[in-house]
Amino acid sequence: MKRNGDFISIVIPIYNENQVITELYGQLNSVLSNLKIAGWEIIFVDDGSTDGSWESIGKLNSLNDKVRGIKLSKNFGHQFAISAGLDYVKGNAVIMMDADLQHPPELIPKLIEKWEEGYDIVYTVREDTGSESLFKRVTSRFFYNIFNKLSKSNIPYGAADFRLLDETVVIQLKSFKERVRFLRGIINWVGYKKIGVSYAAQERFQGKSKYSFLKMVHLAISGIISFSSAPLYISAILGIVIAGLSFFYGLYAILVRIFTEKTMPGWTSILVSMLFLGGVQLIAIGILGEYLAKVYEEVKGRPLYIVDKKIGF
Ligand code: UDP
Numbered sequence: 001m002k003r004n005g006d007f008i009s010i011v012i013p014i015y016n017e018n019q020v021i022t023e024l025y026g027q028l029n030s031v032l033s034n035l036k037i038a039g040w041e042i043i044f045v046d047d048g049s050t051d052g053s054w055e056s057i058g059k060l061n062s063l064n065d066k067v068r069g070i071k072l073s074k075n076f077g078h079q080f081a082i083s084a085g086l087d088y089v090k091g092n093a094v095i096m097m098d099a100d101l102q103h104p105p106e107l108i109p110k111l112i113e114k115w116e117e118g119y120d121i122v123y124t125v126r127e128d129t130g131s132e133s134l135f136k137r138v139t140s141r142f143f144y145n146i147f148n149k150l151s152k153s154n155i156p157y158g159a160a161d162f163r164l165l166d167e168t169v170v171i172q173l174k175s176f177k178e179r180v181r182f183l184r185g186i187i188n189w190v191g192y193k194k195i196g197v198s199y200a201a202q203e204r205f206q207g208k209s210k211y212s213f214l215k216m217v218h219l220a221i222s223g224i225i226s227f228s229s230a231p232l233y234i235s236a237i238l239g240i241v242i243a244g245l246s247f248f249y250g251l252y253a254i255l256v257r258i259f260t261e262k263t264m265p266g267w268t269s270i271l272v273s274m275l276f277l278g279g280v281q282l283i284a285i286g287i288l289g290e291y292l293a294k295v296y297e298e299v300k301g302r303p304l305y306i307v308d309k310k311i312g313f
């Protein structure tokens, strides 16, 4: 395996990160300049920022032509911004990371070292240092538990979109056209030789998280739906169990009517069973609808993202 001294691409999605971009570039530049590699590039993917991030990318490009930029025509979302970046890289290995310095640039030499040892995917696992909010830690642990059980994967809790991919893996990823996109799942699914490296999570350098609660829920649902049909199965099982129970209850009601004088008003039992059944039916229809909506999204076959401008290409 000869991978020494090859070309490294860094892909960074940017959504209103003007406050961090210059510091990020500074740190990356000093780390990358000290590596013994043939060359490197940083591709910033501006995911519809409105805070002047694109102008900053332009300035960095005029300072150093290893900095390239792609401006998407609007906010497509983190997963799409990364996917856009992957379509433009020319490195033999690609490292994707967040802009906010929560993914420490000092880890890059370690990732490259593992790659040179022959690993195709070097993923990172965030150590719990308490720098993430309790809420985020609890919900993320909960999500990975459910996701892994339903999809029979084993994505480590604390997996982040900070990883190195060999170019062969990137070529495979580009062939995934699905719109319901959960990169952590896809990258876990493609196989190849992988290894994890752990790092201490940092505080966000500046600004606020760009992942609203709703965006997180959306990502979680996309992840589960695109990797598992278990929810459909569970709702069917639930239906069967409840139908079974209802059958026996019905039988009981008939027998009581025929053989006893106790045909009481029965208001409570009817109300409760009706509400319960109604609720279960709504949940099942909701799950079905969610899958249908995702199928519809895929069938439309729209592009994953639209590029507005490019700089440095
Ligand atoms: N991001 C993006 N588009 C979005 C949301 C986020 O490109 O719609 C980028 C963001 O600029 C950052 C990365 O995705 O580089 C991760 O976002 P953030 O750090 O806000 O997420 P958190 O660390 O809070 O999960």
Ligand code: MG
Binding pocket: 098, 100, 102, 204, 209
């Ligand atoms: Mg962050």
